[in-house]
Amino acid sequence: MKIFFLATYLAVKEVIRNRGRFLLVALVIALITLLVLFIAALGEGLANGNRQYVANLDAQLVVFLEKSDFSISASRLETNTVKAVRRVEGVADAGPIYTSNTEIVSLPETLKVSMLGAEAGRPGMPAIVEGRYFRGGEAREAVMDRNVAQRSDLKIGDTIQIRSTQGTDDKFFDLAIVGLVDGQSYFFQPTIFVPSATWEKVRPQSEAELTSDTPYPNIIAVKLVDPSQVDAISARLTDEVSNIEVADIETTINTIPGYSAQQGTVQTQGVFTLLIGILVIGGFFQIQILQKVPQIGVLKAIGSSNGVVGLSAVIQIIVVTALGVGIGGGMTYLFSLGFPPTIPLVFNGTRSLIAVALLLLIGPLGGMVSIIYAVRIEPLKALRLG
């Protein structure tokens, strides 16, 4: 305890009396913090934009067409597969999901959206936060992502016009907004939900597809009676239903085109930024210790133990790192207030906390060499330098 108090006393006195120098280092750490937190937020934002709809599915399993390699766009299931899946023991409910892209042209600026067909109240259709579900059949009604509605100044009761290329012609369809859902971005685009029959009518189609009125689901979201039985039911589904393959939600997210590559890139950037931080902080403290060799020699010669000298260096590094991370956190918050909503920054608690924890570690890690060096300084040699 005495060692701790002595070390703290020395560390704090030095930081206070050399505050300009230490503040400069803290600001460097703050900039690294800013960068790391923004990369983490960008990673989360991009990930959300890609996976949000799938991640929020009220389901534990997703059924794909066999040999589609769990690719949603490559998967196209038979219509009777949904009923076959629902009959499997352990399945609480299953909902078909139909995916395509379209454009809302009735807004001042054309907005590209993911248009998903789903069945109201079934897995695959998110909970309504305002308004109501669309009616069944070919009702020209849509449920919209609330963020998009707010950004586009749309409200329940408004009608949007979408443009879909069918064959060689551009076709325009009016859809009434009847309900809103929360955060349902898919494949980097905001989402509108429509009934499956409507989806089949209004989606972009090739010339060949125009001959059929039957909607084929891309995937089926499967909700289990016992969510812990993912593996068992997955195997049972594959056994009992023909021409399918089954994935859990995590696998489905990871096979979204570009998702893993994108997240890998963002995480690599974050790791390299942290490594740069370690080198910068390590360099600073190493230079500082080299400048302090005679002074450390005096401290040891008058009876300070290695514990006091080493712990003092550790405390100093922790104080400066914490200060830098604190300033960086504040700067990040202030900057985030001014960023346009088109930049996908999401400050997710867990990811940001992990980033902050790693940032707090880079100080002691970077300063490790200098701390070892300080402890190994021999007072006799150090004093001869003086």
Added chain:
Amino acid sequence: MSSVALEVRDLVKSFSLDGGIINAVDGVSFQVKSGEFVALVGPSGSGKTTMLSILAALLTPTTGQVLIDGQNLAQMNEKKRVKLRREKIGFTFQSNNLIPYLTARENVEFMLRLNNKLDRAGRVRSDELLARLGLSDRLHNLPAQMSGGQQQRVAIARALIHNPAVVLADEPTASLDTERAFQVVETFANLIHENDRAGIMVTHDLRMCQFVDRVLQMQDGKLVKVYESKKEILELAQGVLKH
């Protein structure tokens, strides 16, 4: 009758050099009593600094014994030597004496902190000692805000504040002008006598010997002469005697 604060018995320190062995300190024995101020003189390479380093428990002797306040340095591990330096030894160096980010008062009080003795009485004693050294108006100054002489006086206060058995000074006047050097050593000598400590000063400047009680002269690692009479010491200090 004063007790023996420091005793050196047949001390040898050998170093390997170019395949051979040299004795930097070669069979030196002497005693220093409490209240006695001793100068260690000799040309460069005579073994003064090596001797001081051994006395300061910073260097282990090859053979022989060093007893500080009755404790044998040769029988101590590093941890005990650190404790001995903290409790029984006061030290001033040529330069870079003080912790640069502590004020004069904090530098002195730091010795008391190290020894877990920083209480109200310790603080008062620290201020009194600094006042005695003419530094009452410099208590809150950092070393960089003080002259070399003032820094050296703060170092003297730090070396004495915890009542060590032995106070060691390595060329305390090396970075001072003549006038300041005389003031510093005279004050140092007075404090050694008043506080009944054993003081050993390594110096090149024989003029400083006028303030000491005994002069130990070293050459080639051996103790070649001891000046004990006041007359001899003053003559040495005034350059009458051949060094």
